[in-house]
Amino acid sequence: xxxxxxxxxxxxxxRRGMCSLLREHPGWEIxxxxxxxxxxxxKAKQLRPDVIxxxxxxxxxxxxxxxxxxxxxxxxxxxxxxxxDDSDHVIKEALNxxxxxxxxxxDAARDLVxxxxxxxxxxxxxxxxxxxxxxTGFLERGSGNGNSASRLPxxxxxxxxxIQLVAEGKSSKEVATLxxxxxxxxxxxxxxxxxxxxxxxxxDLVLYAVKNNIIQVRMPGSExxxxxxxxxxxxxxxxx
Amino acid sequence: xxxxILVVDDHPVVRHGLKFLLDGYRGxxxxxxxxxxLEATEKAEQLTPxxxxxxxxxxxxxxxxxxxxxxxxxPSCEILMVTQHDSPQMMREATExxxxxxxxxxxxxxxxxxxxxxxxxxxxxxxxxxVPTN
Numbered sequence: 001x002x003x004x005x006x007x008x009x010x011x012x013x014x015r016r017g018m019c020s021l022l023r024e025h026p027g028w029e030i031x032x033x034x035x036x037x038x039x040x041x042x043k044a045k046q047l048r049p050d051v052i053x054x055x056x057x058x059x060x061x062x063x064x065x066x067x068x069x070x071x072x073x074x075x076x077x078x079x080x081x082x083x084x085d086d087s088d089h090v091i092k093e094a095l096n097x098x099x100x101x102x103x104x105x106x107d108a109a110r111d112l113v114x115x116x117x118x119x120x121x122x123x124x125x126x127x128x129x130x131x132x133x134x135x136t137g138f139l140e141r142g143s144g145n146g147n148s149a150s151r152l153p154x155x156x157x158x159x160x161x162x163i164q165l166v167a168e169g170k171s172s173k174e175v176a177t178l179x180x181x182x183x184x185x186x187x188x189x190x191x192x193x194x195x196x197x198x199x200x201x202x203x204d205l206v207l208y209a210v211k212n213n214i215i216q217v218r219m220p221g222s223e224x225x226x227x228x229x230x231x232x233x234x235x236x237x238x239x240x
Numbered sequence: 241x242x243x244x245i246l247v248v249d250d251h252p253v254v255r256h257g258l259k260f261l262l263d264g265y266r267g268x269x270x271x272x273x274x275x276x277x278l279e280a281t282e283k284a285e286q287l288t289p290x291x292x293x294x295x296x297x298x299x300x301x302x303x304x305x306x307x308x309x310x311x312x313x314x315p316s317c318e319i320l321m322v323t324q325h326d327s328p329q330m331m332r333e334a335t336e337x338x339x340x341x342x343x344x345x346x347x348x349x350x351x352x353x354x355x356x357x358x359x360x361x362x363x364x365x366x367x368x369x370x371v372p373t374n
Contacts, residue, residue, distance in 0.1 A: 016260045018253060
């Protein structure tokens with residue numbers, strides 16, 4: 001029986017590339033694709049793939065939140081995180097959320113097949129720096145690396161979802177529709193978040209979301225330095 | 241006659257995706273790949289492709305600079321920018337650098353075929369997220 005793989009990435013080109021790489025393996029098939037975290041969770045629950053590949057930076061529901069929901073639904077899901085960001089914070093969040101593989105997008109062509117093979121055989125897979133971090137016990141409880149994220153007030157999974165949606169510019173009504181709750185409930189989540197985090201404006205919330213990798217950043221116009229990827233949050237969408 | 245295409249992007253998985261989309265069309269052939277602007281200019285000079293599919297944000301030399309150099313050294317070669325920059329300003333800079341086409345990566349599956357067809361015939365194709373402006 002073929003190994004069934006679900007791919008979640010908001011860029012179709014990247015999904016095409018991954019599908020093309022993985023389909024070369026005769027024993028594997030791509031059972032579904034998703035272009036955001038919410039779709040990934042829904043399809044994974046319906047189709048129960050053997051391996052799930054999740055991009056961290058996706059709209060609507062980001063990869064880390066999707067992984068948390070998947071792991072909570074069924075800890076047996078085998079999840080590989082795909083990301084352009086190998087900062088300490090992202091690595092720790094991904095692994096604590098339940099991912100068992102971590103691949104950098106720049107190395108995906110080299111590492112993705114090995115990562116899927118590893119998870120297929122019940123092993124973990126981490127690229128270079130992540131491997132070092134795991135070996136030096138980064139994930140031990142109370143390792144205290146001074147990362148401010150470890151001192152943040154704890155937010156519920158639902159609150160993290162709401163932060164992302166509000167930071168992406170959605171109104172309370174739109175948030176309510178997406179999460180299938182009442183507008184009043186969405187507004188209550190929003191005020192709880194602002195209170196817990198000590199924030200006073202949507203702009204503060206967006207900054208918080210960017211700083212904690214809940215949303216990704218895109219830079220406008222010609223501010224492209226050689227060798228750098230682009231990005232800046234669009235603050236014009238958010239009133240104060 | 242076969243349209244010969246050079247694919248340039250610093251992410252191998254994106255190059256895979258572009259090759260997958262482009263090789264699927266009869267009459268097109270991806271002849272080579274490059275991972276940055278410098279390699280793109282070298283390969284364009286050696287191979288004289290009909291179309292270069294070129295990312296903008298790349299190490300060593302970005303796509304705008306590569307576009308200028310390729311247009312100078314291989315005037316017969318048309319450039320199609322395929323980029324994450326969904327911005328009229330960036331599109332303008334790409335056009336000024338000599339690009340004949342501009343497609344946003346998030347719409348590559350929608351626009352790539354029409355874009356390559358157009359630029360390979362020396363017609364412009366510019367499309368941002370809203371609607372193709374061809």
